[in-house]
Amino acid sequence: MAASGIPFLEGKYSPTLDIWPIEAKEFNRIYWFYDNLREGRFTTTKCRDCGHVAYPPRVICPECYSDKLEQFDLPKKGKVITVVEKWGGVPLCFKAPLIVAWIDLGEGSPVRHLVSRIINAPPGQTKEDDEVQLAVFDVPAHPIEVGQEKRIVERVFFAFEPVKK
Amino acid sequence: MAIRRACIIAGGMCQWGLREASYLDMAQEAAKDCLADIPGLKPKGIDGLLYASTFVGRRSCQANTAPVVAERIGLKPTSICARVDVLCAGGSTAILMAKGLVESGTSDVVMVMGGEKLYTPERWQVQYDEIASVDHDWDGPQNMGPPPLLFAMIAKEHMKHYGTKRTELADVSLANYDYGLSNPKGQFQKKLTLDEVLTAKDIAPPLGLYDCCPLSDGVAGVIVASEEKAKELTDRPLVYIRGGSQASLHSVTANWPGKHLGDWPHMRLAAQKAYEKARISANEIQVAQMHDCFSISEIIEVEELGFCPKGEGGPFVASGQTRLGGRIPTNTDGGLLSCGHPFGGTGIRQGIEILKQLQGRAANQVAGAAFGLTHNLSGANVEHTIVIYGREPVE
Numbered sequence: 001m002a003a004s005g006i007p008f009l010e011g012k013y014s015p016t017l018d019i020w021p022i023e024a025k026e027f028n029r030i031y032w033f034y035d036n037l038r039e040g041r042f043t044t045t046k047c048r049d050c051g052h053v054a055y056p057p058r059v060i061c062p063e064c065y066s067d068k069l070e071q072f073d074l075p076k077k078g079k080v081i082t083v084v085e086k087w088g089g090v091p092l093c094f095k096a097p098l099i100v101a102w103i104d105l106g107e108g109s110p111v112r113h114l115v116s117r118i119i120n121a122p123p124g125q126t127k128e129d130d131e132v133q134l135a136v137f138d139v140p141a142h143p144i145e146v147g148q149e150k151r152i153v154e155r156v157f158f159a160f161e162p163v164k165k
Numbered sequence: 166m167a168i169r170r171a172c173i174i175a176g177g178m179c180q181w182g183l184r185e186a187s188y189l190d191m192a193q194e195a196a197k198d199c200l201a202d203i204p205g206l207k208p209k210g211i212d213g214l215l216y217a218s219t220f221v222g223r224r225s226c227q228a229n230t231a232p233v234v235a236e237r238i239g240l241k242p243t244s245i246c247a248r249v250d251v252l253c254a255g256g257s258t259a260i261l262m263a264k265g266l267v268e269s270g271t272s273d274v275v276m277v278m279g280g281e282k283l284y285t286p287e288r289w290q291v292q293y294d295e296i297a298s299v300d301h302d303w304d305g306p307q308n309m310g311p312p313p314l315l316f317a318m319i320a321k322e323h324m325k326h327y328g329t330k331r332t333e334l335a336d337v338s339l340a341n342y343d344y345g346l347s348n349p350k351g352q353f354q355k356k357l358t359l360d361e362v363l364t365a366k367d368i369a370p371p372l373g374l375y376d377c378c379p380l381s382d383g384v385a386g387v388i389v390a391s392e393e394k395a396k397e398l399t400d401r402p403l404v405y406i407r408g409g410s411q412a413s414l415h416s417v418t419a420n421w422p423g424k425h426l427g428d429w430p431h432m433r434l435a436a437q438k439a440y441e442k443a444r445i446s447a448n449e450i451q452v453a454q455m456h457d458c459f460s461i462s463e464i465i466e467v468e469e470l471g472f473c474p475k476g477e478g479g480p481f482v483a484s485g486q487t488r489l490g491g492r493i494p495t496n497t498d499g500g501l502l503s504c505g506h507p508f509g510g511t512g513i514r515q516g517i518e519i520l521k522q523l524q525g526r527a528a529n530q531v532a533g534a535a536f537g538l539t540h541n542l543s544g545a546n547v548e549h550t551i552v553i554y555g556r557e558p559v560e
Contacts, residue, residue: 016223017293019296019305019306020306021301021302021306055417055419055420056300056302056303056417056419081322081425082318082321082322082325082426083318084314084317084318084321084369084370085369085370086313086314086317086368086369087367088366088367088368089292089311089313089368090292090308091292091293091295091296091308091310091311092289092292092293093293093296094308098308098314100307100308100309100314100315100318101318102318102322102426111419113419113421114418114419115304115307115309115315115318115418115419116307117306117307117308139306157306159307
C-alpha cells in the first residue's frame with residue numbers, strides 16, 4: 001500500500017471511487033429499495049395523487065411534484081431483447097466476460113425495459129427471447145460515521161440471471 | 166440597439182493522443198495554437214474563459230478548473246470564467262453558452278476551451294473511472310459506464326430493425342480514417358483497410374477495435390467574439406454561430422425514449438430545434454462533424470439529422486455520401502474515430518473544422534461550403550447537442 005502514493009488513506013472509504021450506491025438511510029431517502037431487494041422485491045415509487053409510476057424510485061413524483069408516493073412492485077421476470085458480451089477492457093469491479101442485456105419487463109409493466117448485467121450465466125449461452133429473473137447479491141460493506149459512532153453498513157445490489165429451464 | 170451576433174473567429178489544438186503532458190500543459194499548447202490562428206488577438210484582448218472538462222475533477226483532482234487554466238494561459242477574465250461539464254458534448258455546449266454570453270452583451274471575446282487528461286498513471290483507472298459517466302446508482306453498477314456494451318446493443322438493434330450490415334459499420338471507420346490522414350494533430354494517421362476492420366480484435370461484438378474511438382489526452386480552443394470585435398480582429402470571412410440546441414429526455418437507460426435502441430428521438434428533437442433556431446433545413450447543410458464515438462453512431466446520426474431516411478444510414482454511408490463529393494461530407498478532419506476523443510475537447514475540435522471549412526481553408530475542403538453543423542452525444546446517449554454555423558447570420 002505504501003507504493004499507492006496515498007499511504008495515509010489506507011483503510012479509508014472514499015465514495016469517489018465506489019461503483020455501488022451509498023444505501024444507508026442516513027445518506028439516502030430511498031434506502032427502502034435496497035431493503036426490499038433483500039426480501040427479493042424489485043420496487044419503485046407510484047404517486048398517490050396522479051398514479052404515475054416512476055423508475056428509479058423518487059422522493060417526489062416527476063409528473064405532478066407530489067411527495068405522496070407509495071412503493072410499487074415491478075415484475076421480477078423479463079425477456080431478453082438484445083444481449084452483448086465483452087471480454088476486454090472490463091473495469092476492475094467486474095469479471096470478464098461481462099454480459100449485458102436490454103430486457104423487456106412485459107406489456108403490463110409501467111417500466112417496460114431496462115438494461116441489466118446477466119449473471120450466473122455461462123458465456124455465449126444467453127440468447128434473444130430467453131427468460132431472465134431478478135438476482136440479488138451482496139456488494140462490499142463500507143463504514144459510515146453517525147455522530148461519534150462509526151459503524152459498518154452492509155449493501156446489496158441486483159442484476160438478472162437466466163430462469164432455469 | 167443593433168442586434169449582437171456571435172462569430173467563431175479562430176481555433177487551435179494541441180497534439181491529441183497518449184500525451185506525456187498534464188492537462189495544464191496541453192491547455193497552454195492549445196491556447197498558443199489558437200491565438201496563432203488570429204495574429205491580431207493577444208491574451209489581454211480576451212474577456213472570458215469557458216473550459217469544458219468532465220474528468221479533470223477525478224483524474225487531475227482539480228475542482229473549479231477555469232481560474233487555474235486562465236492563470237496558466239495568461240487570461241484575466243472579466244466577463245465569465247467557468248468550467249462546463251457535459252462529458253462528450255462539453256465543448257459544443259460551451260460554444261453554445263459563449264454564443265449566449267456574446268449575444269447578450271455579457272462578453273465580447275471568449276476563449277472557449279475543452280479537453281481531458283484521460284490517461285492516468287496506472288491504467289486501471291482509465292476504464293474504472295467511466296462508472297462516473299452514467300447515472301451512478303442505477304446504470305453504473307450495470308456497467309453502462311464504459312460505453313462499448315451500450316453501443317454494441319444499439320448496433321444489434323439497428324441491424325435487426327433495418328438490416329444494417331457489418332461492412333456498413335466498417336465503411337464509417339474507413340471514411341473517417343481516410344479523412345484523418347491529413348490531420349497531423351489527430352491521434353491516428355493510418356490508412357485502414359476493410360480487412361483490418363473486419364478482423365480486428367473484438368471490443369463488444371459486433372463492434373471491433375476500429376469501430377470504437379480511442380481514449381485520448383488532448384485540449385482544443387476557439388475564440389467566440391461579437392461580430393463587431395470579429396471585424397476588428399480578422400480579415401477572414403466571418404463564420405456565425407447561427408443556432409443550436411441540446412436535448413435530454415432521460416438519464417437511466419430504463420427510460421430510453423425510443424421505440425428501440427436504434428431509434429433516437431432525443432436526437433431528432435435536438436436537430437429539429439437547432440434547425441429552427443438557425444432558420445435552416447438539413448437540405449442546406451453542406452458539411453457536418455458528427456459524434457462517431459462508434460461506427461454505428463454515425464450511421465444513426467445521418468438518419469436522425471435528416472440527411473437520409475430513417476433506417477438507410479448504412480447504405481447511405483456505404484455509397485460514399487459522407488465522403489468528399491457525397492451528399493454530406495462528414496468528419497472531414499477524421500472525427501472521433503481517427504482524431505481521438507478527449508471528451509470536452511471534441512466539440513471544440515469540431516468547431517475548428519467547421520470554421521476552416523466555411524472559410525475555405527480545410528485540409529479536406531468541401532467546395533463552397535457556407536453552412537455547417539456539429540453534433541455530440543454524451544454519457545449513455547442521454548444528451549444530444551447540435552450547433553449550426555453559417556457564412557451568413559440569421560436575419
